[in-house]
Amino acid sequence: MGKKLDHIGRAAIYILFGVYVIAALYLLFFMRRSMWDYLTYSEYFRYNTNFVPFRTIAEFAGYLRDKDEVYCDLSFVNIWGNLAVMFPAGIFFPAIWKKQRRFRVFALTAAAVIICVELLQFLTMRGSCDIDDFILNFFGAVIGFSLTSIKIVRKLTFVGKE
Numbered sequence: 001m002g003k004k005l006d007h008i009g010r011a012a013i014y015i016l017f018g019v020y021v022i023a024a025l026y027l028l029f030f031m032r033r034s035m036w037d038y039l040t041y042s043e044y045f046r047y048n049t050n051f052v053p054f055r056t057i058a059e060f061a062g063y064l065r066d067k068d069e070v071y072c073d074l075s076f077v078n079i080w081g082n083l084a085v086m087f088p089a090g091i092f093f094p095a096i097w098k099k100q101r102r103f104r105v106f107a108l109t110a111a112a113v114i115i116c117v118e119l120l121q122f123l124t125m126r127g128s129c130d131i132d133d134f135i136l137n138f139f140g141a142v143i144g145f146s147l148t149s150i151k152i153v154r155k156l157t158f159v160g161k162e
Contacts, residue, residue, distance in 0.1 A: 014096070020089075027081075027085060028117055028126075029124065029126050034124055035125040039125065045122075048122075048128040048129060049130065050130040050132060053131050054132060054135070056078075056130055056132035057136070060074075063075040082132075082137055083143070085140065086110065086138070087140040089141050090143060090144020090145035090146070090148070091153070093106055093145075094148050107138075110137075110142075114138055118130070
């Protein structure tokens with residue numbers, strides 16, 4: 001009976017991971033309108049890239065602090081959404097791939113995935129290519145990963161693989 005439950009648990013992890021990937025792709029690419037019809041790449045680059053760490057975070061934090069009527073909600077969604085979108089990856093990656101249980105391997109994988117997403121957003125002109133998105137996404141993934149050190153989380157996610 002234990003092996004059957006392990007197989008069911010593993011299947012549930014893979015199904016939930018699939019749902020997560022589909023939801024993340026929708027949020028990151030398909031929910032957003034492409035700027036192809038409105039901007040050239042140089043204009044898009046000028047308006048939608050940020051390579052200065054913490055610039056956008058500080059700007060959005062200021063809007064939140066000041067309770068800005070126009071940008072407060074957008075700022076909240078941007079900061080918390082960027083943390084949340086990669087949070088599940090921090091749990092799913094080590095649950096599905098044993099090598100991802102080593103922080104160094106996980107951190108490199110998470111960084112590579114986030115960089116790919118940022119580049120794809122730039123190439124498809126959806127969203128922005130922002131170092132602060134990378135920072136928040138990475139921090140969210142690390143928070144998720146840190147939860148896998150909690151015994152109950154390990155028991156639920158590393159079904160049949162401990």
